[in-house]
Amino acid sequence: AQRVTQPEKLLSVFKGAPVELKCNYSYSGSPELFWYVQYSRQRLQLLLRHISRESIKGFTADLNKGETSFHLKKPFAQEEDSAMYYCALKGSGNTGKLIFGQGTTLQVKP
Amino acid sequence: DTAVSQTPKYLVTQMGNDKSIKCEQNLGHDTMYWYKQDSKKFLKIMFSYNNKELIINETVPNRFSPKSPDKAHLNLHINSLELGDSAVYFCASSPRQGSYGYTFGSGTRLTVV
Numbered sequence: 001a002q003r004v005t006q007p008e009k010l011l012s013v014f015k016g017a018p019v020e021l022k023c024n025y026s027y028s029g030s031p032e033l034f035w036y037v038q039y040s041r042q043r044l045q046l047l048l049r050h051i052s053r054e055s056i057k058g059f060t061a062d063l064n065k066g067e068t069s070f071h072l073k074k075p076f077a078q079e080e081d082s083a084m085y086y087c088a089l090k091g092s093g094n095t096g097k098l099i100f101g102q103g104t105t106l107q108v109k110p
Numbered sequence: 111d112t113a114v115s116q117t118p119k120y121l122v123t124q125m126g127n128d129k130s131i132k133c134e135q136n137l138g139h140d141t142m143y144w145y146k147q148d149s150k151k152f153l154k155i156m157f158s159y160n161n162k163e164l165i166i167n168e169t170v171p172n173r174f175s176p177k178s179p180d181k182a183h184l185n186l187h188i189n190s191l192e193l194g195d196s197a198v199y200f201c202a203s204s205p206r207q208g209s210y211g212y213t214f215g216s217g218t219r220l221t222v223v
Contacts, residue, residue: 034210043114044200044214086153094208095166096141100153 006101021072023087032090033070116215133201142184147198
């Protein structure tokens with residue numbers, strides 16, 4: 001079965017602390033994974049995708065096939081990082097379907 | 111200029127009613143989607159259209175019927191609304207089928223009473 005699990009509903013850290021938002025997936029084959037973010041009063045938007053190997057707003061995510069994980073990391077959290085983060089997996093076939101996890105709310109305290 | 115717009119933003123209605131949610135995108139994208147976000151915040155795909163053609167139809171009750179009059183519009187009609195239909199419904203678009211950089215609408219919060 002294709003599935004994305006984000007084990008934490010809420011992650012609360014202080015400004016300047018490191019952040020790791022966990023994401024595990026279940027997929028047979030070569031997965032493609034994404035992180036989407038929803039800031040307060042804004043739309044859900046793409047943050048980064050693993051194939052781009054990019055760093056956006058200081059966030060990075062590495063695909064670990066052995067652990068079937070795609071954790072999102074940032075070395076020093078900022079208050080403006082507070083948002084809802086969704087990990088998503090490309091569904092099989094080429095339909096454009098994304099399978100989302102249930103999301104993690106990141107709260108960065110001053 | 112809003113890229114993906116949904117109307118209405120909020121919808122409160124009684125059980126048994128029929129309602130529609132509209133979505134329009136001005137990005138020139140070929141593919142549009144409907145996702146449902148339940149009370150636990152899970153986002154699950156319902157339908158997808160590529161250039162007016164239905165390409166994804168997940169296990170959704172047939173009370174839900176999508177309609178795409180052209181590639182810029184994807185509407186969702188729901189018949190005989192039930193309490194369990196209460197959710198936030200998100201429309202999204204992407205440049206083409208197989209492209210995963212979605213642009214989302216702001217969502218429609220449907221409450222069935």
